Amino acid sequence: MASGWAKDGAVQAQIDASVDEAVKLVRNQMAHGESLEECENCGIKIPDARRQAVLGATRCVACQEVEDSAQQHAGAINRRGNKDSQLR
Numbered sequence: 842m843a844s845g846w847a848k849d850g851a852v853q854a855q856i857d858a859s860v861d862e863a864v865k866l867v868r869n870q871m872a873h874g875e876s877l878e879e880c881e882n883c884g885i886k887i888p889d890a891r892r893q894a895v896l897g898a899t900r901c902v903a904c905q906e907v908e909d910s911a912q913q914h915a916g917a918i919n920r921r922g923n924k925d926s927q928l929r
């Protein structure tokens with residue numbers, strides 16, 4: 842039965858690898874694909890320079906900054922839960 846298990850494992854590993862690769866491919870296409878021509882938040886045209894510099898850009902600089910600061914703010918709130926380590 843040992844070889845049977847090994848075979849099953851090998852097939853499963855191959856399936857997992859194929860799925861992983863497919864998922865990575867799709868994720869790469871989403872994250873590094875074409876940038877949007879217009880900001881998905883406010884609808885202004887995203888400058889070509891930005892679209893080329895930031896692959897997969899979906900927001901204008903202003904909206905991205907708002908998004909980034911919102912994320913930083915969320916991070917700050919999380920860190921506040923750890924006051925002791927912050928005071929050190």
Ligand SMILES: [Zn+2]
Nearest residue numbers: 880883901904
């Ligand atoms: Zn915008």
